[in-house]
Amino acid sequence: LSFDEFCEWILPYRIGDEPLENWRKFFYQKYSAVLDSLYKGNDMMVAADSLIRFVKRESGYVYSDELSLPHLGALFLQKNCVGYCRESCDLSVYVLRSVGIPVATDFIISAPEAQGGHSWNVIKDGTGIIPFEYDEGKVTQGYDDKRLKGKIYRQCFGKQKKDITGIMDKPEVPAVLKSPYIKDVTGEYFGENSVEVEIDETECGQYAYLGVFSFPGWKAIDMALHQNGKASMKNIEPDVIYVPLASNHNGSLFHTIGFPFWLTDKGLKYFQPEKEVETVELFRKYPLRKWTRFHISEIIGSHLDVSNSLDFRQSELLYMVADTPRVNYNQVICHPQKKYRYVRYQAAADKPARIAELMLFRSEEDTVNLPFKIINGSEPCKGNEKEVKENICDGNYLTYFLSDEKGGYVTLDLGKDEWIKKIVYVPRNDENFISMGHEYELFYQNGPDGWVSLGRKTATEPRLVYNNVPKNALLWLHNLSAGKEEQVFYMQNGQQIFLNKW
Known part of the structure; x- marks a missing residue:
């Protein structure tokens, strides 16, 4: 490392606004011995990987996005591993810097495809930077969390040179973009580029902003100067939907000054509504999301059986889920041979039971479902004790039953023999249908x-x-x-x- 790099990547005694503590000696004595026992080579990535794997196993880190606090002190964080992505990044920084591994934290202000920001770590070796996430518990070359990012910034210790000066006393500029301690590193991830975006300057102040959608509106993630009806946006991630914005003079509210656009391999594409x-x-x-797709697909192979005996020795298959549902509310018309009292929902033999709601109806036209009593079934998954059988009839699409065993089941008692001509099932889902x-x-x-x-x-x-x-x-x-x-x-x-x- 150069001296300037050393001052940014290893030497800093603090990260942000956390309490000042004499943390380095404690961390060095604890983790240098651990690293020596795990790895004795000179490959930076392997050293970092060995130590992060150990810390992840040791810490028992508890993820919680309900905390909204200043950075936690290093010694407190080491003993009380709780927080969201920022705290896990801080812990990685303390650990790796204490043993001389150059590490920093990169972040996005707002995710273009989701909501809120996100942060992760990078180490610096002779080949460049190697991103990693503490939650993954490993450091590997070529890691990518797959999420769209738009603009990426690095948290720095020293003041950074700004492309646009004179903004510190401008209330219309968001505080995060005014910070002298962040550096735009988007080009390190996606290569350098520059696009000229068409804007309406009559609706624009001194600066134009690059925005992404973050419910319930647009959020600024970068800023630029403008002239002649165009703003020059530098180093943006391709294939992300952006919009040019102007500030409503308070740094938190913005209005659009142009049409949404994205950068493709063929240049800029605008979303400009047509008359047709x-x-x-x-x-x-x-x-x-991929985890929602997975949860929904887990219901494939599950089936409903009906019987008039509790042991189900003589039963009729009422319905089996043969494919991944396209929506969460799935209505099925059934044609049972006769009336039945007992109903058993059971997952496929290689999957746990994972279902949010189950409703039964006497006829196709009925809108009021049959009442039933849950009389037995599989135990909820260990560590997920709130995901009980009773959740399948609580009317809440976000609560669900998750069994501990594969082929999990739940048995329902209708109280008397009933026709079941219609069923509605809701797989575990995010209720964004x-x-x-x-x-x-x-x-x-x-x-x-x-x-x-x-x-x-x-x-x-x-x-x-x-x-x-x-x-x-x-x-x-x-x-x-x-x-x-x-x-x-x-x-x-x-x-x-x-x-x-x-």
Whole structure:
């Protein structure tokens, strides 16, 4: 390392606004001996990997995003490993710097495809930087958490030179963008680039801002000067939806001064609504994450059996889930041979039971489900004691039953023999599908004119249909009844397209 690099990557005695403590000697004495016992080579990545794996096993780190505190002191954090991504990054910094491994924290202000910020660590070796996340418990070359980032900044100890000067006394500039202790490192991840974005200067102040959607509006993640109706945005991640913004003079509220755009391999593409309209079917208001897809797919192979004897020696298969459901509210018409008293829901033999709701109806037309009593079933998963059998009938789509055993089951007693002509099942999900009875409003983004409403609708089925949507528009579906996870999307070949990599 150069001396300047040493001063940034190893030497700093503090990270941010945490209490000052004599932490380095304690951390060095504890972790240098550990590192010596784990690895004696000179490969920076392997050394860091060995130590982070040990610390992750030792710490019992408890993730919680409910804390909103200044940085925790190093000694306190070492003994009380709790917090969100920032605290785990801080712990990695203390540990690795104490044994001479150069490490820093990179972060994003707001995730372009989700909500809120995120941070992770990077170590510096002879090949450049190696990103890693403490939660993964390892340090490997080429790690990528898959999420879109837009703009990436590095937390620094020394003051950094700003491309735009004279902003410290400007109340309209967000505090994070004014910080002299952050450095734009987006180019290190995606290569350097520069784009000229068209803006309406009549609606713009001294600066233009680069924004991404963060419910319930846009959030600035970078800033630029502008002239002749264009703003020059430097080093942005390709294939992310951005919008040019102007500040409403307080550094937290912004309005659009141009159309949404993204940088493709063919150049800039604008989402500028056309006069021609189309009919669209909407099924979600938020990207379908990989873990939600997994949870939903776990219901494949589960089945409902009915019987008039509690031992189910003589039973009839009422329904089996053969494929991944497309929505959370799944209605199935059944044709049983006769009336039955007992119903057993059982997962596939190689999967635990994982279901949020189960409703049974006497006829196809009924809207009031049959009452039942849960009489037996599998135990909830160890460590997940709140995910009990009773959750399948509590009316809450976010609570669910998760069995400890594979092939988990739950048995229901209807009290007497009943016809079961219709069932509704809800797999474990994030409730960002269309919820029946909820009121929604669809908007399209119209550049400097902001969001334009396409009308409100109350869902009567697990989808919404709008027949007045301008083509080539960026859309936002807002749930007026509940929830806070929402993200912009566009239509392509009749499908909702959310930007989503993880």
